[in-house]
Amino acid sequence: xxxxxxxxxxxxxxxxxxxxxxxxxxxxxxxxxxxxxxxxxxxxxxxxxxxxxxxxxxxxxxxxxxxxxxxxxxxxxxxxxxxxxxxxxxxxxxxxxxxxxxxxxxxxxxxxxxxxxxxxxxxxxxxxxxxxxxxxxxxxxxxxxxxxxxxxxxxxxxxxxxxxxxxxxxxxxxxxxxxxxxxxxxxxxxxxxxxxxxxxxxxxxxxxxxxxxxxxxxxxxxxxxxxxxxxxxxxxxxxxxxxxxxxxxxxxxxxxxxxxxxxxxxxxxxxxxxxxxxxxxxxxxxxxxxxxxxxxxxxxxxxxxxxxxxxxxxxxxxxxxxxxxxxxxxxxxxxxxxxxxxxxxxxxxxxxxxxxxxxxxxxxxxxxxxxxxxxxxxxxxxxxxxxxxxxxxxxxxxxxxxxxxxxxxxxxxxxxxxxxxxxxxxxxxxxxxxxxxxxxxxxxxxxxxxxxxxxxxxxxxxxxxxxxxxxxxxxxxxxxxxxxxxxxxxxxxxxxxxxxxxxxxxxxxxxxxxxxxxxxx
Numbered sequence: 001x002x003x004x005x006x007x008x009x010x011x012x013x014x015x016x017x018x019x020x021x022x023x024x025x026x027x028x029x030x031x032x033x034x035x036x037x038x039x040x041x042x043x044x045x046x047x048x049x050x051x052x053x054x055x056x057x058x059x060x061x062x063x064x065x066x067x068x069x070x071x072x073x074x075x076x077x078x079x080x081x082x083x084x085x086x087x088x089x090x091x092x093x094x095x096x097x098x099x100x101x102x103x104x105x106x107x108x109x110x111x112x113x114x115x116x117x118x119x120x121x122x123x124x125x126x127x128x129x130x131x132x133x134x135x136x137x138x139x140x141x142x143x144x145x146x147x148x149x150x151x152x153x154x155x156x157x158x159x160x161x162x163x164x165x166x167x168x169x170x171x172x173x174x175x176x177x178x179x180x181x182x183x184x185x186x187x188x189x190x191x192x193x194x195x196x197x198x199x200x201x202x203x204x205x206x207x208x209x210x211x212x213x214x215x216x217x218x219x220x221x222x223x224x225x226x227x228x229x230x231x232x233x234x235x236x237x238x239x240x241x242x243x244x245x246x247x248x249x250x251x252x253x254x255x256x257x258x259x260x261x262x263x264x265x266x267x268x269x270x271x272x273x274x275x276x277x278x279x280x281x282x283x284x285x286x287x288x289x290x291x292x293x294x295x296x297x298x299x300x301x302x303x304x305x306x307x308x309x310x311x312x313x314x315x316x317x318x319x320x321x322x323x324x325x326x327x328x329x330x331x332x333x334x335x336x337x338x339x340x341x342x343x344x345x346x347x348x349x350x351x352x353x354x355x356x357x358x359x360x361x362x363x364x365x366x367x368x369x370x371x372x373x374x375x376x377x378x379x380x381x382x383x384x385x386x387x388x389x390x391x392x393x394x395x396x397x398x399x400x401x402x403x404x405x406x407x408x409x410x411x412x413x414x415x416x417x418x419x420x421x422x423x424x425x426x427x428x429x430x431x432x433x434x435x436x437x438x439x440x441x442x443x444x445x446x447x448x449x450x451x452x453x454x455x456x457x458x459x460x461x462x463x464x465x466x467x468x469x470x471x472x473x474x475x476x477x478x479x480x481x482x483x484x485x486x487x488x489x490x491x492x493x494x495x496x497x498x499x500x501x502x503x504x505x506x507x508x509x510x511x512x513x514x515x516x517x518x519x520x521x
Contacts, residue, residue, distance in 0.1 A: 005294055008037035013075045013295070027059050027074060034078065042257025044230045047085065047264040055081050079295055085260060086287035091244065091269035093120070095128070097215040100179035100187045104212065106205055106236055107220035109193035112248035114144065116220050116274060117190040118151035119282040120246075125157055130185040135160035135175035137168040137208065138192040148190055155279055158184070168192060168204060172212040189214070197232065202239040209240060216243045218271065221258065223247040229258035233266045242266070247285075248274035328424040330388040334380040337373045376416050378406040391417055 012033045016026065031052050038048045058077045095101050103120070105113045114136070121132045134152055136159075138144035145162045152159035160175050172189055179187040189212060194201045209217065219242045221229045236242055245262055250273040263270050270285040380388060382405035387393050394402070394417065399410050 005037060005041040008040070009034065009078075009295060012037065013078065016074050024060055027056065030074065031056055031059075038257075038260070041260070042227060044227065044257070044261040044265060047261045050264070051081055051085055054084075075295070079291055082291040082294060083287050085264050086290055087263045087269050087285075088287060090284055090286040090288075091271055092284055093124075093216060093218075093244070093271055095124075095130070095186065095215075100133070100176065100184045101216070102176060102212050102214040103186060103188045103216045103218060104209065104214035105188065105190050105218055105220055106240060106242065107193055108197070108222075108232060109141070109195050111193065111220045111222045112274060113193060113220045114138075114147050114151065114190055115277075116246055116248060116272075116282070117148065117188050118155055118157070119274065119279055120218075120272070121152075121157040121186075121188055122155040122279050123282055124186055125155070131158075131183065133158045133160060133175065133179045133182065133184040133187045134190065135171060135178075135187065136162075136190045137171050138190060139166070139168055139171075140192050144190075144192070151279075158182070169207050169211050172208045176212050197235050202235075205236075205240045217241060218244050218246050219268075220246045220248060221262065223250050223258045223273075225258060227257070227261075230261045230265050233262045233268075237266050237268065242268055244269050244271040246270075246272045246274070251275045251281075328420075328427040330380050330383065330391055330420060333420050333423065334377055334388075337377050341373055375406070375408055375412060379403075379408055379413055379416055382406040391420060 012030055016030055034055070035048055035052050038051065039045065043051075055074075055077055058081070059074050093103065105117050107113050117134055121134050124130045124132050134148055134157055136145040136148040149159045149162065151157075160171070160178055163171075163174075166174070168191065175187050175189060178184075189208065191205060191208060192201075217240060219233060219236050221232060223229070225232070233242070233245065245266070245268055247258065247262075247270060262268075273283050273285050275281045275283055379402060382402045383394075387398065387402075394413070396410075399413050402413055403409050
């Protein structure tokens, strides 16, 4: 979503950080470029003006610390103002009310209200262990109520039985009553949308609000709509009164202006963002993490959280045991590839790694795309059980059969086997005896550089899997304070520490990033 803005702001701010001293003219020239980049990203003009004025005011009068270059100080000020514009702290859905808590979903037609209703219901059921009832109030769009019923079946969430001929306000009242009788904690009302804002729509929303007394009114907006989204948010807030925003299609290739503008214009927090079509692809909105991503600083906290959600703890423990014994077969490799896909693929992971956002284009140019993962998984899937456990069996005739079965050729099978050999060799090194193996030594060295020598975990490095998000954020800040800034991390001049051959140690049991060249021996 923010890639174009990230590239533009990155090049502008990199031009500043390279200089020893900055004049007022330098800051003004950079802010002109920042303003242009934000306007091109479809951020509202009033928001851009307020943003650049605040940055100029702070940057020109800023006291520069002796240990920090003036350019880095400007980057920090831009980052802090970006966080402020996005809402300082993340705000989740509030359930602090008498049960059943009523959540009312509003928005235009096609913004993704019904799907988002299903996603929120699943999230509250799985994470908060709440009993949720969904009710469709959309009597105009054909099969809208049936769509919500199907989502209920898919997610295992209760839906209000459909009674033909009832008005939206009657359905709302019936839903609240049914939730009380059924012992539900939360009832989500999926209201009807329109192709544009009109008077009957607003009157209907106001009447539903009066009848159901919702605790939360969430405006669902398509993040690809740009400037229109700002007017939409303002109109809904003035007429209905919203408590928060949910932005859908944040995984799209839009310019991200809506996300940056809507919070600033309405003063209402962005609570959730939709990052994909699947029912679990809904995330909380964390302003600081989004600002970090926009400025290319990575988002290691979200990456670790995502890993914790998507990676099976038992499988990770089994993999750790195999690492210690130095065993690693093609079944294990297939598991690693699937895990990487579930974390957003190569591009998704690189985008969250500090200082690594620029690597995505280089990887794509070298043919390291997520489609390559699919081909590699297909190759492994075309092998017999014995072949996966013992790759040395794979001679020419077997490779021919596997290539035909997976729709690939022998050269791709050879590449996969070479990659497996490199990773298996690395496993032996990481699980080696002595001081706890290469992994432990490497993480211990990293801990020393970060000033974390006394902490437990792997040779002095804290165990990331056991830290909560606040501790992870504190760890990230500590790393930056110790000089591990994006693009200048110790030990690699622009990469992650210890990443000698493109390996990603310590991330939820990953042995490494497959396909990247290893160090020459």
